[in-house]
Amino acid sequence: MFLSPATPSSLLEKVFQHIDLHQDEFVQMLKEWVAVESDSVQPVPRLRQELLKMMDMAADKLQRLGASVDLVDMGTQQFPDGQNLPIPPTILAELGNDPKKPTVCFYGHLDVQPANKEDGWLSDPYTLTEVDGKLYGRGATDNKGPVLAWINAVSAFGALDQDLPVNVKFIIEGMEEAGSIALEEVVRREKQRFFSSVDYIVISDNLWVSRRKPALTYGTRGNSYFTVEVKCRDQDFHSGTFGGILNEPMADLVALLGSLVDSSGHILIPGIYDRVAPLTEEEKQMYKSIDLDLREYRNSTQVEKFLFDTKEEILMHLWRYPSLSIHGIEGAFDEPGAKTVIPGRVIGKFSIRLVPHMNASVVEKQVKWHLEDIFSKRNSSNQMAVSMVLGLQPWIADIKDNQYLAAKRAIRTVFGTEPDMIRDGSTIPIAKIFQDIIQKSVMMLPLGAVDDGEHSQNEKINRWNYIEGSKLFAAFFLEMAKLH
Amino acid sequence: MFLSPATPSSLLEKVFQHIDLHQDEFVQMLKEWVAVESDSVQPVPRLRQELLKMMDMAADKLQRLGASVDLVDMGTQQFPDGQNLPIPPTILAELGNDPKKPTVCFYGHLDVQPANKEDGWLSDPYTLTEVDGKLYGRGATDNKGPVLAWINAVSAFGALDQDLPVNVKFIIEGMEEAGSIALEEVVRREKQRFFSSVDYIVISDNLWVSRRKPALTYGTRGNSYFTVEVKCRDQDFHSGTFGGILNEPMADLVALLGSLVDSSGHILIPGIYDRVAPLTEEEKQMYKSIDLDLREYRNSTQVEKFLFDTKEEILMHLWRYPSLSIHGIEGAFDEPGAKTVIPGRVIGKFSIRLVPHMNASVVEKQVKWHLEDIFSKRNSSNQMAVSMVLGLQPWIADIKDNQYLAAKRAIRTVFGTEPDMIRDGSTIPIAKIFQDIIQKSVMMLPLGAVDDGEHSQNEKINRWNYIEGSKLFAAFFLEMAKLH
Structure with missing residues (x-):
């Protein structure tokens, strides 16, 4: 049977429908990934084996989507006590190489922070547990959920027998929580090969500043x-x-x-x-439009009192x-x-x-x-x-770039709102590395809500964020194709 | 065959000979006791079971010496998190009740500080390991070794079919490292019964200030x-x-x-x-005669520089x-x-x-x-x-009492020297409890050398200290009988 190419808007509807219909499968896949204790922080041989297993599972998943996958050997990590541990391979994968389409490269990581039930988890950190639409588990939001959301978006086009609107590349590492050891070298080495056709780099490894309103991130500490x-x-x-x-x-x-x-x-x-950097009047104004309800923020974080009493002071002390x-x-x-x-x-x-x-x-x-x-x-x-x-090093981006525009439109389509334009107080070193080495536009497009508790006990991602996030990435592909 | 009672001096020779001949058995017994992980500090059910086992082993050993043994129930320990753990029973035991003899009560404890191989032990902390005459293991010197030395002394008289020169009582607990929980109550309750016939209390739960010169202790912090x-x-x-x-x-x-x-x-x-307490001139003079070689002390403790440069200042800051x-x-x-x-x-x-x-x-x-x-x-x-x-509370004793005199004589007999008259910087709460409740003379007669490393990694007792210490206790019994 011959399927006529769908128009972008009807295609988007079909993709959204597909994602809604298959959401339980997407949650099941996240459960399987969370079950792997891919802790890169503690230098323990057993945990390194888990990391290697995690990277293999992801490579396998990408291959089954039709991607060509390269597992880059990263060598070993030497510790001051003389111990030598393997560094998990970095995944370089690609789907499509149509010169007429823009090429978007997604960066994610599959390693996690340490987690022990005894530290105050209400459920086993390595068993994804759904309570009231919240999916609890180590790595659920940081960063296994967002990596899978990107994969879900790609797979939706394939399942509907539709061409991807963009060429997609993946760089997925297993040492982010340990400082992305040896990754910079890979990016440098692959600059003229894997990255030569990359136009844009998207990272989804941080959180919104709200529980419900999406955000776009243009800087990290x-x-x-x-x-x-x-x-x-x-x-x-x-x-x-x-x-x-x-x-x-x-x-x-x-x-x-x-x-x-x-x-x-x-x-x-x-x-x-x-x-x-000195604070300019223009920058100062930007903080005023951010949607941060301090009372809700205090409630969701269970912090009675912060060091500062205004939204602007709090955001500046987290970001700048x-x-x-x-x-x-x-x-x-x-x-x-x-x-x-x-x-x-x-x-x-x-x-x-x-x-x-x-x-x-x-x-x-x-x-x-x-x-x-x-x-x-x-x-x-x-x-x-x-x-x-x-x-x-810290990172800051040019927010007037095309992909920031496409992401804003996709957010409007999926969530019906303008995003908060934010920075992130935490460190995603790869943003700065991509900016310096590849010299292409880098954007951070977070999916997780402010109360996800990354690095903390009872880390979670909301089912809603995970599923709508999958749609957001699909809509972003179509907007990028239009802008190109 | 009828054995005539030996004269004190020939009896002492026989006892010494017996102890020398059986020293490997005594070390083997210490090995069996060290093998029990009787850690009272960490509130872990498994460790409490080990403690109960330890107390049973000791009770059994005393019964086989002919002692009547009472295992006093100590109830349970409640933790802030709601956990309830059993407190190991306290052993009250007695051998002999001849009203013509003085009654000496020995206090010891069989619980230990936590120890993990990973903390820097060169051998497994719960496997007594002999290297160059040093017996390494958690509890070797604090306090399983000294408890067994007292038992060895008692058993030597029995093995030679000789009456004990004194009536001997034992109070052995399993919670010293956790603050001797509930022990004070037992002492108070038993004041008119078990302790009514006790004339002297001996504790051997601290160290000399030298590697080779014995000491007598009259105060603790x-x-x-x-x-x-x-x-x-x-x-x-x-x-x-x-x-x-x-x-x-x-x-x-x-x-x-x-x-x-x-x-x-x-x-x-x-x-x-x-x-x-203000420092008197008389007390000040006492520190001068203590045998503490600062250079050796620095070497044995592997501390290059202390806060003070003179022997007197160091001792005063440890004791007073x-x-x-x-x-x-x-x-x-x-x-x-x-x-x-x-x-x-x-x-x-x-x-x-x-x-x-x-x-x-x-x-x-x-x-x-x-x-x-x-x-x-x-x-x-x-x-x-x-x-x-x-x-x-801190404790200080009257050093003019009879048992201090007897102990000095026994030390002269076994070691050929006067003891250092010392205090101890660490806390043996039971000394103060006995002094306050039983109101009898309390003496601390340590066996361990200054470098034994109690509470530390690679805790040990020297084979020499353990065996000569067993003789010292035997000689002390005979001196007490003479003085009575």
């Missing part, structure tokens, strides 16, 4: 992650037999960590604000000012109970989110200088070592 | 253990999506912990030194001045790797070692007042809760 180790000796001490005569490493470390930020959130490291967070301490007593130990060697962990035009290398120097200054003033007999273990 | 919880919400946050707009609990906690002690070890809590140690943080990121989390709720843990005439209740008020003051000055929107989870 960078991140510089530090460890500061204070060591007396490798063994711990008993606080009865040594308490009172030692420079205790924990006392030194607490003083060092306490010197970083004041109780108003202001970072105390000298020079840290020097390169922060740096922040410093202390994550924890390795090597001290961290379990329930009352252990009377003096830890012999402790490692404090903190990170600074970077904004335009801060630079990770400059921040590294400032942090080291500051901590060495504080430590030397303590006159402690311990040894201190500061290390920047991750240094990821 | 107390301990007040605090938790300070800072909470924004129960869930964690992602530092990208929330960093910059929160009063982060870790920043508050680090500031609170940083306000407790300065880099010279001086505690900054107002009023904390008010009740510390309070100290504050920060143990760690529960609820923050404590694993290897770089997790970008803002912990939502964190619990800091620290303790203050108390000295005469400090009082735990007074210290509790001072700490709470101080932390509330610091916290209110931060103007944080988080909630803070301070709790003293253990409050153990």
Whole structure:
């Protein structure tokens, strides 16, 4: 039987209908992907095997859609303790190479943050569990759900025997949560090959600022992650037999960590604000139109009071000012109970989110200088070592580009509203890497709602966001074809 | 065959010979006891079962020596999370009730601190491993080894068909490392029964200050253990999506912990030194005769530099001045790797070692007042809760008592030297409890060397200390009989 090509609008209707009819299958597929404990953060051989399995499953899925798939070997990751672990391969895949169509490359990642039921999950983090239209599970929103939504959109055209309106490429990695190790090198190496035909790059790895209103993202903060180790000796001490005569490493470390930020959130490291872009009147105006209901935001985040009382101040401190967070301490007593130990060697962990035009290398120097200054003033007999273990630059895009226009139209079609034009406080290093290396337009098109809890206990994606998001990507393909 | 009673000195020779000949059996018995993971600190059902097993093994051993043994039910321990765990029974045992002999009661404990191979143990902590005359294993010196040394001494007389020179009682508990929960009540209840005939109480739960020279201990510090919880919400946050707009609990906690002690070890809590006993000239002189080779002490402890440079200052800061140690943080990121989390709720843990005439209740008020003051000055929107989870008073004894004289003589006989007259910086709460309730002389007669590493990785007892310690207890029995 011969199928006549559908008109764009009737085709879109058919695609939407197809997606609605098959939504349970799409949720089932997400369930299968969430079931894989693809944690790239903890350096554990078993978890690396899960990661490898995850990448194989995704490659298989893409091949079954008709894509040509390349699994790029990423080598191994060496740890300070001498351990060597495999880095999961990066997927490079393509569907269609019609020179008359624009080529859109989708970036996603299939690794996840650590999650343990005991940390306060209400359901098993690796069993996707639906409650009131919410799909709970580690990676549901960050980033397995959005990757599958893109795949669902592509598959809908195929299932209806329709040509894709655009050429589609995929780059899918498995080390995003661990700082996208070795990915930059792949992008650089593939610049003249895989990426040579790419016109646009789309990333869907962040959240809206609202529960219901979609957003388009044109900037992300960078991140510089530090460890500061204070060591007396490798063994711990008993606080009865040594308490009172030692420079205790924990006392030194607490003083060092306490010197970083004041109780108003202001970072105390000298020079840290020097390169922060000045706030223009034009930029200031942009924050006013963002749809952020502070009362709802407080409710959905369960935070009674933020450091700032206005929407504009909150958004600016999430997007265009740096922040410093202390994550924890390795090597001290961290379990329930009352252990009377003096830890012999402790490692404090903190990170600074970077904004335009801060630079990770400059921040590294400032942090080291500051901590060495504080430590030397303590006159402690311990040894201190500061290390920047991750240094990821901030990113900002040109929002007047074609794909931002196409995405706005697709959002209007699917959601009946203008998107919020936002930045993201978190770090998606690949945006900056694509911008710098491929030198094509990069856009972030998030699907998840503000309360999805990525990186947190009880991470979820709403079934509505996941399914409408699949439609959004399909509509975006058609708008891109029109604009081309 | 009729055995004539041996004279004390020839009997002592026989006992020493017996102990030397059977030392491998004694080490084997210690190995069996160390193999039981009787950790009372971590509130885990499996570990409580191990504790119950440990107490049963000890009761069985004492019964086979001919002792009458009573296993006192201690009820259950309730945790803040609602969990209920059994408290292991306390052993009350007795051998002999000759009214012409003095009655010496030995106190020991069979529970241990937590230990994991991964924390830096060179051998499995629950497999007693002998290397160069050192017996490595959790509990080897604290306190399974010394308990068995006392049992070895008792068994030697029995094996030689000789009457014990003294009546011996045992009180052996399984919750010392968790603060001797409910033991005080047992001592109080048994004051008129089990303890009514007790003349002296001996504890062997601390260390010498030297590797080779024995010691007698006449005082211990107390301990007040605090938790300070800072909470924004129960869930964690992602530092990208929330960093910059929160009063982060870790920043508050680090500031609170940083306000407790300065880099010279001086505690900054107002009023904390008010009740510390003034240093008399007589006491000052006592520290001069203690055999502490600072160079050897630095080597054996692997600490390059202490807060003080003289023997006297070091001993005074371990024994007669309070100290504050920060143990760690529960609820923050404590694993290897770089997790970008803002912990939502964190619990800091620290303790203050108390000295005469400090009082735990007074210290509790001072700490709470101080932390509330610091916290209110931060103007944080988080909630803070301070709790003293253990409050153990310091203890000091009269060193002119008979049993101190007997112990000095026994030490001269076995080791050919005068003991160091020392205090202990750590807390053995039962000493103070016995002194207050039973109102009999309490003595601490340690067997372990200064480098035994109790509470630490690679805890050990030297084979020499264990075996000569068994002889010391036997010699002590005979000296007590002579003095009576």
